[in-house]
Amino acid sequence: xxxxxxxxxxxxxxxxxxxxxxxxxxxxxxxxxxxxxxxxxxxxxxxxxxxxxxxxxxxxxxxxxxxxxxxxxxxxxxxxxxxxxxxxxxxxxxxxxxxxxxxxxxxxxxxxxxxxxxxxxxxxxxxxxxxxxxxxxxxxxxxxxxxxxxxxxxxxxxxxxxxxxxxxxxxxxxxxxxxxxxxxxxxxxxxxxxxxxxxxxxxxxxxxxxxxxxxxxxxxxxxxxxxxxxxxxxxxxxxxxxxxxxxxxxxxxxxxxxxxxxxxxxxxxxxxxxxxxxxxxxxx
Amino acid sequence: xxxxxxxxxxxxxxxxxxxxxxxxxxxxxxxxxxxxxxxxxxxxxxxxxxxxxxxxxxxxxxxxxxxxxxxxxxxxxxxxxxxxxxxxxxxxxxxxxxxxxxxxxxxxxxxxxxxxxxxxxxxxxxxxxxxxxxxxxxxxxxxxxxxxxxxxxxxxxxxxxxxxxxxxxxxxxxxxxxxxxxxxxxxxxxxxxxxxxxxxxxxxxxxxxxxxxxxxxxxxxxxxxxxxxxxxxxxxxxxxxxxxxxxxxxxxxxxxxxxxxxxxxxxxxxxxxx
Numbered sequence: 419x420x421x422x423x424x425x426x427x428x429x430x431x432x433x434x435x436x437x438x439x440x441x442x443x444x445x446x447x448x449x450x451x452x453x454x455x456x457x458x459x460x461x462x463x464x465x466x467x468x469x470x471x472x473x474x475x476x477x478x479x480x481x482x483x484x485x486x487x488x489x490x491x492x493x494x495x496x497x498x499x500x501x502x503x504x505x506x507x508x509x510x511x512x513x514x515x516x517x518x519x520x521x522x523x524x525x526x527x528x529x530x531x532x533x534x535x536x537x538x539x540x541x542x543x544x545x546x547x548x549x550x551x552x553x554x555x556x557x558x559x560x561x562x563x564x565x566x567x568x569x570x571x572x573x574x575x576x577x578x579x580x581x582x583x584x585x586x587x588x589x590x591x592x593x594x595x596x597x598x599x600x601x602x603x604x605x606x607x608x609x610x611x612x613x614x615x616x617x618x619x620x621x622x623x624x625x626x627x628x629x630x631x632x633x634x635x636x637x638x639x640x641x642x643x644x645x646x647x648x649x650x651x652x653x654x655x656x657x658x659x660x661x662x663x664x665x666x667x668x669x670x671x672x673x674x675x676x677x678x679x680x681x682x683x684x685x686x687x688x689x690x691x692x693x694x695x696x697x698x699x700x701x702x
Numbered sequence: 703x704x705x706x707x708x709x710x711x712x713x714x715x716x717x718x719x720x721x722x723x724x725x726x727x728x729x730x731x732x733x734x735x736x737x738x739x740x741x742x743x744x745x746x747x748x749x750x751x752x753x754x755x756x757x758x759x760x761x762x763x764x765x766x767x768x769x770x771x772x773x774x775x776x777x778x779x780x781x782x783x784x785x786x787x788x789x790x791x792x793x794x795x796x797x798x799x800x801x802x803x804x805x806x807x808x809x810x811x812x813x814x815x816x817x818x819x820x821x822x823x824x825x826x827x828x829x830x831x832x833x834x835x836x837x838x839x840x841x842x843x844x845x846x847x848x849x850x851x852x853x854x855x856x857x858x859x860x861x862x863x864x865x866x867x868x869x870x871x872x873x874x875x876x877x878x879x880x881x882x883x884x885x886x887x888x889x890x891x892x893x894x895x896x897x898x899x900x901x902x903x904x905x906x907x908x909x910x911x912x913x914x915x916x917x918x919x920x921x922x923x924x925x926x927x928x929x930x931x932x933x934x935x936x937x938x939x940x941x942x943x944x945x946x947x948x949x950x951x952x953x954x955x956x957x958x959x960x961x962x963x964x965x966x967x968x969x970x971x972x973x974x975x976x
Contacts, residue, residue, distance in 0.1 A: 596829075627833075
């Protein structure tokens with residue numbers, strides 16, 4: 419674990435150094451959005467958002483938390499929570515072990531206690547590098563414990579979703595996490611708790627159809643794909659091409675499913691303002 | 703050991719000759735008054751529900767509706783609800799809560815409909831709200847998986863105090879075809895998927911996902927509807943009587959704890975803030 423921690427720390431320090439311009443990087447990155455090339459350093463300084471077109475690239479959970487939390491306020495919760503293999507699915511433990519090596523994550527969700535502009539809250543961030551941020555028992559349990567923790571301490575709950583949906587390798591147990599997390603959120607909210615759901619690219623399937631859609635406040639990053647069924651499945655089902663921008667954040671906003679779209683650089687001020695407006699965790 | 707393989711059970715579970723929600727309502731309930739529409743935009747025929755009497759007692763009954771032939775299936779979209787169906791279900795369940803009626807649901811769907819309009823009108827949100835609402839109800843809720851329990855579209859009607867399954871019904875995170883196509887990029891390996899998914903009633907009972915398995919007649923429910931009705935009727939009567947011993951909040955609590963516990967093999971909650 420120490421080794422993973424130091425890997426994680428190194429990476430964060432590297433990001434920081436890059437943001438502050440201490441590491442000279444001449445690497446060029448071509449944007450999946452506009453196709454234009456920019457320097458890796460410019461991308462990094464811009465929080466992995468294309469400096470030319472504003473395309474929002476994927477970022478890891480710890481990095482996101484480092485971007486939005488007050489410095490020094492991060493304290494990880496439930497970091498020991500690890501996935502199980504309830505179906506004894508062949509090859510799954512090996513896959514998990516390899517991903518743990520690669521990402522430094524135990525599973526696809528990181529939970530933390532932290533502050534934004536001095537407002538304390540409980541945070542959960544899903545990481546799409548870990549099996550597409552899919553929800554198995556560990557992710558479901560972490561979201562549930564975070565909601566319970568927030569409920570007990572009368573704190574607001576902020577969840578950043580990025581997920582392919584229920585995790586196939588844990589089968590029906592993954593499906594049940596939808597009921598479990600939705601129930602935990604419902605309980606937290608009926609106790610007066612504020613839950614802000616932040617949707618990032620992509621959020622689909624069982625995560626969209628559970629805790630991610632239940633926010634008191636619903637926000638999304640520009641261009642994020644959010645839906646229940648994935649575009650490929652829909653195209654196969656209906657036998658036609660989907661229109662440009664279908665299931666994107668802007669489309670969701672038009673159809674009434676979001677309060678606002680928040681560019682990555684604005685999460686801190688927007689969340690800070692919302693938390694301030696709900697002083698005492700939203701309980702008056 | 704069952705005499706059918708999981709793959710064979712999937713075939714039996716999908717047999718159009720099995721009794722469906724409409725048949726169970728006809729046979730087990732009296733005075734059925736159908737309630738239609740979500741009060742927002744439309745009526746979704748793939749969910750059938752209303753008020754009825756179960757052994758004289760008013761209940762709310764609802765479930766997925768599949769057709770027995772192509773014509774019927776076109777009207778109920780092969781049992782695949784859109785958001786309107788799930789919003790109708792929410793409306794009916796909220797009403798049951800208001801009037802203190804127990805809720806009985808029949809689950810039989812390939813899954814929620816993956817269509818363009820369904821997405822446009824918030825399929826994910828509609829299912830999520832169903833889950834949240836069901837988890838908080840203070841009336842008894844019993845779900846019976848009668849055929850195919852496909853994915854979130856099935857779970858949306860199955861956050862119950864007791865989830866029962868017919869012996870050859872199946873219940874899974876995704877159809878075996880979808881599962882194989884996601885994990886192995888090959889839908890034709892669905893047979894293999896059936897074997898690893900633990901989707902049979904017997905496996906799910908062992909895994910603590912369902913609380914009871916209801917015996918089907920020899921060959922499956924489609925061979926003898928009356929026998930199937932008798933079994934389901936007796937099971938519902940027994941479970942309802944057991945749940946009547948719990949009052950209001952205790953029902954919500956029992957349901958919450960049951961789903962809360964799903965996902966075994968995890969370390970206990972650690973101590974947090976000093």
